[in-house]
Amino acid sequence: MLRIIFFADTHLGVDYPIKPKVELRRRGDDFFDNYKKVLDYAIESKADLVLHGGDFFFRSKVPSPIVDKAYDILYDFADYDIPFIIVPGNHERSALPTSILMNHRNIHIFDEPQTMFFEKQKAIIGITGFPNIRNGIKLQYEKIFEQATEGNPGVDIKLLLMHQAIQESQIEGYTFRYGIDVLPLEMLPADYHAVLSGHIHRAQIFQYEKEGKQIPVIYPGSTERTSIVEMAEEKGFYELIFEETDNNWKLTETNFHILPTRPMVRIDITKLTEDEKVLRNLLGAELSKIDPNAVVRLRCEFSETRKLLKADLLRELTPKTMTLTLAPIYRKRYQIEKNN
Numbered sequence: 001m002l003r004i005i006f007f008a009d010t011h012l013g014v015d016y017p018i019k020p021k022v023e024l025r026r027r028g029d030d031f032f033d034n035y036k037k038v039l040d041y042a043i044e045s046k047a048d049l050v051l052h053g054g055d056f057f058f059r060s061k062v063p064s065p066i067v068d069k070a071y072d073i074l075y076d077f078a079d080y081d082i083p084f085i086i087v088p089g090n091h092e093r094s095a096l097p098t099s100i101l102m103n104h105r106n107i108h109i110f111d112e113p114q115t116m117f118f119e120k121q122k123a124i125i126g127i128t129g130f131p132n133i134r135n136g137i138k139l140q141y142e143k144i145f146e147q148a149t150e151g152n153p154g155v156d157i158k159l160l161l162m163h164q165a166i167q168e169s170q171i172e173g174y175t176f177r178y179g180i181d182v183l184p185l186e187m188l189p190a191d192y193h194a195v196l197s198g199h200i201h202r203a204q205i206f207q208y209e210k211e212g213k214q215i216p217v218i219y220p221g222s223t224e225r226t227s228i229v230e231m232a233e234e235k236g237f238y239e240l241i242f243e244e245t246d247n248n249w250k251l252t253e254t255n256f257h258i259l260p261t262r263p264m265v266r267i268d269i270t271k272l273t274e275d276e277k278v279l280r281n282l283l284g285a286e287l288s289k290i291d292p293n294a295v296v297r298l299r300c301e302f303s304e305t306r307k308l309l310k311a312d313l314l315r316e317l318t319p320k321t322m323t324l325t326l327a328p329i330y331r332k333r334y335q336i337e338k339n340n
């Protein structure tokens with residue numbers, strides 16, 4: 001039996017100010033905690049490999065204390081002799097920040113299209129991967145795949161690792177189907193055990209058929225909620241189990257492990273008022289009804305009322321255990337998708 005841990009979209013650095021000016025409960029530690037939980041699980045369960053599907057950090061230019069914190073944890077993990085393999089995502093601008101820490105023999109980064117080989121449990125695993133393609137994956141994929149697999153020897157387990165939107169993947173209220181930045185299912189290879197991808201923040205598995213075989217496409221989703229559209233989604237990671245019979249390795253189980261997350265709640269101010277006292281009572285009543293550890297997204301589309309929602313007032317009304325942010329006025333759906 002061989003076990004692979006697969007996670008993605010850790011977005012380290014979200015809400016993690018280096019020198020916070022005010023004392024507020026932030027979300028930064030939540031992201032680091034879940035990242036560490038996945039690695040701890042891999043150590044405790046003695047996983048054979050750990051794969052990361054990209055968007056390790058929340059953006060491409062990351063303050064060095066965040067880079068150091070994230071890499072320190074990874075470097076400690078790497079001493080357990082479990083290979084850690086990652087494809088850079090769009091938030092990395094397809095390249096991770098360089099650091100001397102990353103020159104560890106157990107840390108492997110796909111900085112170009114290629115196939116990496118590992119031997120575990122007497123199986124040879126070939127992992128084909130490439131950094132995120134930001135513009136026109138549909139037009140570039142075939143060439144990239146050819147480049148990544150040229151001259152490859154036969155192996156026991158073949159996996160394709162990427163950070164892209166694949167046809168049929170879903171987010172709340174939307175299914176990716178066509179478009180230049182969506183990878184069509186018909187382009188995916190026939191003889192792979194699974195296609196593993198980051199980028200889509202909702203955990204999901206769907207199949208495609210090729211040469212009479214059903215092959216799973218696996219998105220572990222993000223390890224924390226990064227947007228209000230993810231509020232109802234459970235967050236976690238996949239544990240993939242492969243078993244061998246008669247020299248033939250098969251993916252036999254895909255177990256989703258749920259990670260703890262604080263509840264995400266949306267509060268809409270639907271009453272127009274210019275009276276601060278009325279607003280205070282209204283918001284105070286709403287906040288008293290929800291989980292004290294909630295991550296709150298406050299929405300108010302009335303500009304007259306919104307003027308009253310100053311930082312001081314919000315800080316005063318928000319319980320110390322909550323994290324509250326004021327939503328910008330009306331965001332279009334395509335902007336949300338782009339932010340994945």
Ligand SMILES: [Mn+2]
Nearest residue numbers: 009055199340
């Ligand atoms: Mn992402």
